[in-house]
Amino acid sequence: MLYNKYLKMHIKSSLEYKANTIFLATAQVLVFVAEILGVWMLFERFDTVAGWGFYDSLLMVGIVMTTFAFTECFARGYDEFPNLIKSGSLDRLLVRPVNIYYQLFGAKIEFSKFFRIILGIVISIIAIININADWNALKIIVLIATYMCGCVVIFSLMLIAAGISVYTIENLEFVNIITNGSKELAYYPLNIYNKWLTRLFTFVIPVACFNYLPLSYIIGVGNIPLWLCAISPFLGILFIIPCLIFFNISLKRYQGTGT
Amino acid sequence: MTKIIEFKDICKEFKIPEKRKGKWSTFLNFFKRKYRIINALQNVSFSIDEGDIVGYIGPNGAGKSTTIKIMSGILTPTKGECIINGYTPWKNRKEYVKNIGVVFGQRSQLWWDVPIVDSFELLKDIYKIKDSDYKETLDLLNKALNLDELLSRPLRQLSLGQKMKCELAASLLHRPKILFLDEPTIGLDAVTKLAVRDFIKYINKVWHTTIILTTHDMNDIEALTNKIILIGKGKILYNGSFDTIKNKYANEKIIQVEFAKAYENISLNGYELISHDKNVAVFKTLENTEFHTKSFINDISKNYDIIDFSVNSLSVDEILARLYKEYELQEK
Numbered sequence: 001m002l003y004n005k006y007l008k009m010h011i012k013s014s015l016e017y018k019a020n021t022i023f024l025a026t027a028q029v030l031v032f033v034a035e036i037l038g039v040w041m042l043f044e045r046f047d048t049v050a051g052w053g054f055y056d057s058l059l060m061v062g063i064v065m066t067t068f069a070f071t072e073c074f075a076r077g078y079d080e081f082p083n084l085i086k087s088g089s090l091d092r093l094l095v096r097p098v099n100i101y102y103q104l105f106g107a108k109i110e111f112s113k114f115f116r117i118i119l120g121i122v123i124s125i126i127a128i129i130n131i132n133a134d135w136n137a138l139k140i141i142v143l144i145a146t147y148m149c150g151c152v153v154i155f156s157l158m159l160i161a162a163g164i165s166v167y168t169i170e171n172l173e174f175v176n177i178i179t180n181g182s183k184e185l186a187y188y189p190l191n192i193y194n195k196w197l198t199r200l201f202t203f204v205i206p207v208a209c210f211n212y213l214p215l216s217y218i219i220g221v222g223n224i225p226l227w228l229c230a231i232s233p234f235l236g237i238l239f240i241i242p243c244l245i246f247f248n249i250s251l252k253r254y255q256g257t258g259t
Numbered sequence: 260m261t262k263i264i265e266f267k268d269i270c271k272e273f274k275i276p277e278k279r280k281g282k283w284s285t286f287l288n289f290f291k292r293k294y295r296i297i298n299a300l301q302n303v304s305f306s307i308d309e310g311d312i313v314g315y316i317g318p319n320g321a322g323k324s325t326t327i328k329i330m331s332g333i334l335t336p337t338k339g340e341c342i343i344n345g346y347t348p349w350k351n352r353k354e355y356v357k358n359i360g361v362v363f364g365q366r367s368q369l370w371w372d373v374p375i376v377d378s379f380e381l382l383k384d385i386y387k388i389k390d391s392d393y394k395e396t397l398d399l400l401n402k403a404l405n406l407d408e409l410l411s412r413p414l415r416q417l418s419l420g421q422k423m424k425c426e427l428a429a430s431l432l433h434r435p436k437i438l439f440l441d442e443p444t445i446g447l448d449a450v451t452k453l454a455v456r457d458f459i460k461y462i463n464k465v466w467h468t469t470i471i472l473t474t475h476d477m478n479d480i481e482a483l484t485n486k487i488i489l490i491g492k493g494k495i496l497y498n499g500s501f502d503t504i505k506n507k508y509a510n511e512k513i514i515q516v517e518f519a520k521a522y523e524n525i526s527l528n529g530y531e532l533i534s535h536d537k538n539v540a541v542f543k544t545l546e547n548t549e550f551h552t553k554s555f556i557n558d559i560s561k562n563y564d565i566i567d568f569s570v571n572s573l574s575v576d577e578i579l580a581r582l583y584k585e586y587e588l589q590e591k
Binding site: 002005008009012013016087088089091092095096097098099252 | 328331332333334335349352353354356357359361363366368370371372373377378380381384385386413
């Protein structure tokens with residue numbers, strides 16, 4: 001398969017820069033320790049925050065970390081889309097007889113994020129064992145859907161950022177605020193924040209769909225109907241549809257204007 | 260001869276955001292931009308026969324790259340029709356690009372950090388080339404370009420000339436019917452330039468590949484092709500054989516004369532003095548006059564004591580400069 005070839009090429013490339021990859025991975029471990037310490041210190045002072053306990057929040061950290069790292073690792077080509085335009089690499093992709101979406105997945109794979117995926121999974125497992133939930137098959141399905149929803153929503157945000165870059169060429173900071181901002185916020189169950197912030201990250205950008213909504217269902221708390229919480233990750237996945245349409249329009253526009 | 264490329268009334272407009280000046284310019288630009296329309300191509304029509312090598316020339320900013328991008332399916336024109344190899348490039352992109360190869364002189368398609376041969380193998384998968392075909396093609400390219408020792412090295416270790424050889428090979432692995440070369444000899448040394456030219460001719464001969472190249476090096480044109488398309492300010496100015504243009508300026512001669520001593524003022528009836536430094540002067544024949552050696556010597560030795568002189572025709576570069584000037588393409 002073509003993707004395996006891309007994967008092999010990227011592994012070979014990163015092996016050329018072993019020291020660099022190791023430094024990057026080390027830096028990410030340090031960031032990880034700081035992040036976990038932050039959550040831990042908060043719950044050291046207050047046993048619960050808005051009804052959520054330490055392990056509930058830890059599960060949020062696990063989900064965010066795993067899904068962000070996974071998407072940043074494997075969809076790096078979309079993340080780097082502005083650079084592909086600037087360097088002319090996009091033109092290169094367009095003269096190849098392969099679907100452009102496929103090629104963008106192959107364009108860049110960021111292995112330094114691999115560590116974070118593993119750390120995210122470890123954190124998730126610790127949290128899952130310790131949270132107060134009666135596990136059953138349905139809950140496991142919702143949990144898996146939550147992780148999928150996370151990857152899809154983050155990928156959708158990348159599509160929006162990539163699409164905008166066609167119009168501006170520059171990498172706009174406010175797009176980073178949305179992606180990184182939602183990452184920081186999602187370390188805690190979102191409903192602990194201000195009402196408007198919660199609504200923004202539920203209805204406009206469906207971060208809540210891989211955050212406190214499915215968690216409410218799994219633990220069985222909260223005042224939102226549980227069935228709604230259960231299907232929330234599936235609804236969140238639908239966010240990709242408008243984002244794909246937007247990206248597609250932008251790509252067409254790129255072919256109309258060039259640079 | 261069958262026509263493989265047909266361009267009909269292709270127009271391409273670009274909207275360029277206009278910068279405001281003044282204190283609040285950045286702020287205002289963010290909200291409302293003014294646009295200026297640039298006509299990169301205006302009713303460009305031409306056709307190219309299968310198996311031809313065509314030089315696509317013009318000064319910087321004439322619309323060469325835009326044309327190449329439209330022909331390779333990257334850009335969609337504002338207006339017009341274009342049929343290449345039976346396809347409209349921007350409509351059936353995936354099908355169409357299987358049969359073309361593109362080399363952008365200053366951007367690589369090879370991977371920076373992995374051996375060249377790995378990049379080639381990736382292209383083999385991208386174009387779904389059969390094992391046997393791939394081997395045969397690589398063998399042929401290898402022989403023609405001497406790639407042997409380069410293949411195991413990563414791109415970053417190669418010189419500019421070696422890179423260009425690998426780029427050419429990479430764009431030909433799938434044996435395209437049409438090859439677009441955007442400034443293939445830019446920055447190359449003399450020996451590599453010759454090798455690249457020979458290779459282009461060779462590929463054209465063995466595979467009957469149609470080749471369109473843009474270049475600023477007129478020696479490329481002279482060595483490779485007899486057909487040129489001259490574009491300027493988005494319009495086709497000339498489409499035909501290069502010899503016709505060369506013959507047009509064949510009568511013009513440059514005469515350099517060396518005198519026995521330094522003269523203050525030099526002038527000669529029927530010739531234009533181009534430069535004069537101590538005892539060396541350079542003349543040019545006037546338009547529509549033929550040069551006769553005998554009458555020139557007679558005329559000049561009447562008033563001056565000459566030691567030596569040489570007569571030269573215009574170089575290809577000078578012809579092109581003249582052509583640009585004639586069409587008022589030169590930036591002032």
